[in-house]
Amino acid sequence: MANIIVPPGWNLPEREATSPSVYWNRRRFIKGVGLSVAALGLGACASESRAGNGGSATEPEGPLDTIPDTPTRDLYPADRNETFQVERPLTDRIVAATYNNFYEFTTDKEAVWKNTGPFEARPWTVEVTGEVERPGTYDVAELEREFGLEERIYRFRCVEAWAMTVPWVGFPMHKLIRKVEPRSSARYVRFLSFDRPDQAVGQREQTHYNWPYYEGLRMDEAMNELTLATTGIFGEPLPKQHGAPIRLILPWKYGFKSPKSVDRIEFIRERPATFWSDFRPDEYGFYSNVNPEVDHPRWSQRTEEMIGEDVRRETLVHNGYGEWVADLYDRGVMSRIS
Numbered sequence: 519m520a521n522i523i524v525p526p527g528w529n530l531p532e533r534e535a536t537s538p539s540v541y542w543n544r545r546r547f548i549k550g551v552g553l554s555v556a557a558l559g560l561g562a563c564a565s566e567s568r569a570g571n572g573g574s575a576t577e578p579e580g581p582l583d584t585i586p587d588t589p590t591r592d593l594y595p596a597d598r599n600e601t602f603q604v605e606r607p608l609t610d611r612i613v614a615a616t617y618n619n620f621y622e623f624t625t626d627k628e629a630v631w632k633n634t635g636p637f638e639a640r641p642w643t644v645e646v647t648g649e650v651e652r653p654g655t656y657d658v659a660e661l662e663r664e665f666g667l668e669e670r671i672y673r674f675r676c677v678e679a680w681a682m683t684v685p686w687v688g689f690p691m692h693k694l695i696r697k698v699e700p701r702s703s704a705r706y707v708r709f710l711s712f713d714r715p716d717q718a719v720g721q722r723e724q725t726h727y728n729w730p731y732y733e734g735l736r737m738d739e740a741m742n743e744l745t746l747a748t749t750g751i752f753g754e755p756l757p758k759q760h761g762a763p764i765r766l767i768l769p770w771k772y773g774f775k776s777p778k779s780v781d782r783i784e785f786i787r788e789r790p791a792t793f794w795s796d797f798r799p800d801e802y803g804f805y806s807n808v809n810p811e812v813d814h815p816r817w818s819q820r821t822e823e824m825i826g827e828d829v830r831r832e833t834l835v836h837n838g839y840g841e842w843v844a845d846l847y848d849r850g851v852m853s854r855i856s
């Protein structure tokens with residue numbers, strides 16, 4: 519009985535038995551069984567091809583074979599924090615895992631997962647520097663265990679006007695910030711993603727981008743209860759294409775403010791530049807709060823398309839999270855794309 523897994527609430531109903539989700543999950547299950555049998559007989563050779571186990575030069579077989587092994591596997595699925603509910607259907611798990619923005623791998627959303635094979639997403643450390651009492655190198659698995667994990671269902675909105683609703687897993691960013699004891703001089707936090715052109719073909723070949731990806735927040739934004747240091751999705755550790763092993767999620771901002779696979783956090787005095795606002799200052803700004811009133815030059819922000827559903831919805835100010843964040847901003851911040 520101990521091995522029976524009780525499916526969490528977001529598992530698919532039977533009627534969707536032919537969906538891509540079920541297809542890929544079934545393939546994954548069959549492959550898992552095959553691998554355990556093979557591992558018994560073939561030893562090291564079989565385990566070498568185990569998907570998701572660190573990096574591999576080969577293309578993953580399915581979009582969920584990109585979940586890296588971790589000693590914190592037992593922390594998943596995490597208990598849901600019921601404060602964060604959304605009155606919308608959840609996005610299909612496979613749709614979310616096969617429609618990604620992660621330019622380090624490719625700009626082709628549907629191919630990101632296929633390019634993540636060589637990326638070694640765990641074990642992983644985050645370096646904390648700058649205006650803090652306790653700078654240092656922090657192991658992500660140790661942080662997961664120390665802080666514990668919770669599940670939160672959030673709306674997620676990309677500036678390209680697509681949206682999804684997914685259960686993220688992680689811990690509030692303020693727990694990590696408190697642990698490293700920022701000084702009063704720390705007014706902003708800068709986040710950097712990895713810089714590994716040898717493991718990420720998009721980083722290697724798209725040299726017109728200023729790698730690594732970098733983002734920033736004001737200290738009060740980083741400390742906000744909504745700001746989630748995210749290590750999982752749909753009850754499992756993050757697949758690489760979603761930003762394994764640790765990324766940010768800020769549900770009231772456009773998705774590009776949520777850097778993936780973060781390996782450096784700097785506490786600084788001045789407002790930092792960001793990857794996108796440096797690349798296209800006329801299109802991207804620092805705050806980038808979701809706002810139907812202010813269009814991006816290329817995408818109207820009035821409505822949003824739910825990926826995997828044939829539905830467009832009205833965009834909500836602050837993506838519907840005003841209760842948590844509206845008082846952080848004045849009218850000036852909300853009146854422009856910045």
Ligand code: MTE
Pocket residue numbers: 617618619620621622675676677711731759760761772773774775776777778779
């Ligand atoms: N982080 C890094 N390092 N590189 C990226 O290209 N894209 C951003 C954000 N974080 C990006 C990133 C954008 S534009 C979006 S919309 C979200 O990741 C997409 O997250 P998802 O693929 O998990 O849905």
